[in-house]
Amino acid sequence: MKTDRRNFIGGVGAVIASASLPLFGKDDPSLFPKRGVVERLAIAYQHIHIGLPQPFSVLHISDTHLTAVYDDEPEYLVKFAKYRAKVFGGRQEEALRDSLAWAKMNVDYVIHTGDFIDFQTRANLDIVKKVFGEEKALAGSMGNHEFQRRIPDEKIDESSIAGLRKYGALSMKLLAETFPFDISLQSTVVNGVNFVTLNEVVGFVTENHVERFHAEVKKGLPIILCMHCPFFTAELSRASSKYWQFNRKFRHDNPGPMNSFQTNDPVTRDFIAYLKSEPLLKGILTGHMHLTACDRFSPTAMQYIVGGNFMFHGEEVLFT
Ligand SMILES: [Fe+2]
Numbered sequence: 127m128k129t130d131r132r133n134f135i136g137g138v139g140a141v142i143a144s145a146s147l148p149l150f151g152k153d154d155p156s157l158f159p160k161r162g163v164v165e166r167l168a169i170a171y172q173h174i175h176i177g178l179p180q181p182f183s184v185l186h187i188s189d190t191h192l193t194a195v196y197d198d199e200p201e202y203l204v205k206f207a208k209y210r211a212k213v214f215g216g217r218q219e220e221a222l223r224d225s226l227a228w229a230k231m232n233v234d235y236v237i238h239t240g241d242f243i244d245f246q247t248r249a250n251l252d253i254v255k256k257v258f259g260e261e262k263a264l265a266g267s268m269g270n271h272e273f274q275r276r277i278p279d280e281k282i283d284e285s286s287i288a289g290l291r292k293y294g295a296l297s298m299k300l301l302a303e304t305f306p307f308d309i310s311l312q313s314t315v316v317n318g319v320n321f322v323t324l325n326e327v328v329g330f331v332t333e334n335h336v337e338r339f340h341a342e343v344k345k346g347l348p349i350i351l352c353m354h355c356p357f358f359t360a361e362l363s364r365a366s367s368k369y370w371q372f373n374r375k376f377r378h379d380n381p382g383p384m385n386s387f388q389t390n391d392p393v394t395r396d397f398i399a400y401l402k403s404e405p406l407l408k409g410i411l412t413g414h415m416h417l418t419a420c421d422r423f424s425p426t427a428m429q430y431i432v433g434g435n436f437m438f439h440g441e442e443v444l445f446t
Pocket residue numbers: 189191241269271414415416
């Protein structure tokens with residue numbers, strides 16, 4: 127039979143109207159208990175060409191959202207952990223363990239770009255110390271969930287930068303003591319590439335970040351910026367609004383800002399404008415959106431967002 131495009135698609139059933147998709151029963155992990163390490167993970171692949179004498183690769187993961195808690199922690203935390211484990215599937219430690227095992231076999235370094243924990247518990251913070259201490263992950267950045275304190279009746283003003291700064295400040299000491307790297311800005315040079323991880327809490331930067339970033343630029347090395355919240359682009363905003371607002375199809379073309387602080391806060395706005403013209407910036411690795419996507423940020427840098435590690439997602443990035 128002659129295969130033209132139409133009967134090829136029809137023949138393999140590649141295109142199905144989503145409205146006609148069947149619904150399935152509950153997931154039963156016991157049906158597939160012996161999945162191999164590789165099959166358990168959904169690893170995307172990206173390539174950043176810089177012109178390096180020595181190629182190397184990195185596993186970029188984000189948003190593991192650990193919900194561990196000890197029995198002797200306050201009851202409200204134990205209850206909340208149970209609820210949040212259901213939100214994230216309850217297999218986050220398994221996903222993390224498999225991702226790190228995969229990394230040991232297949233790449234040179236690991237970067238985790240935030241929301242490693244879902245909220246602060248002693249059990250979660252102990253895992254942070256164990257993993258970042260023992261695994262010698264190349265780098266990590268804070269996510270907005272690292273700051274989640276879950277203190278009953280604690281009021282958080284999330285509508286202003288001043289409010290969020292105040293809220294973030296409540297956790298800075300604890301997080302700085304727990305994570306074995308500078309949680310504000312960390313520079314790690316690998317094979318001549320400067321990985322700069324930036325803690326921007328929820329999408330804005332401070333004068334101190336900007337000053338420290340300029341000091342990194344002065345080193346004259348190519349820079350890969352690693353942080354939690356992506357910078358706004360129209361395409362990423364469109365993808366984000368699709369993912370986070372259910373029952374919407376791709377019919378609109380009017381994406382709003384993903385994070386109003388990026389446009390309203392002058393320090394952040396100016397920093398983004400400057401970054402777009404910085405030739406040493408070669409790529410941006412982020413998470414936060416829980417889906418894998420990428421889009422051009424500047425003439426020299428693409429922005430890569432990796433899907434949630436709690437869903438066994440990660441991306442290998444090859445640097446050449
Ligand atoms: Fe997240």
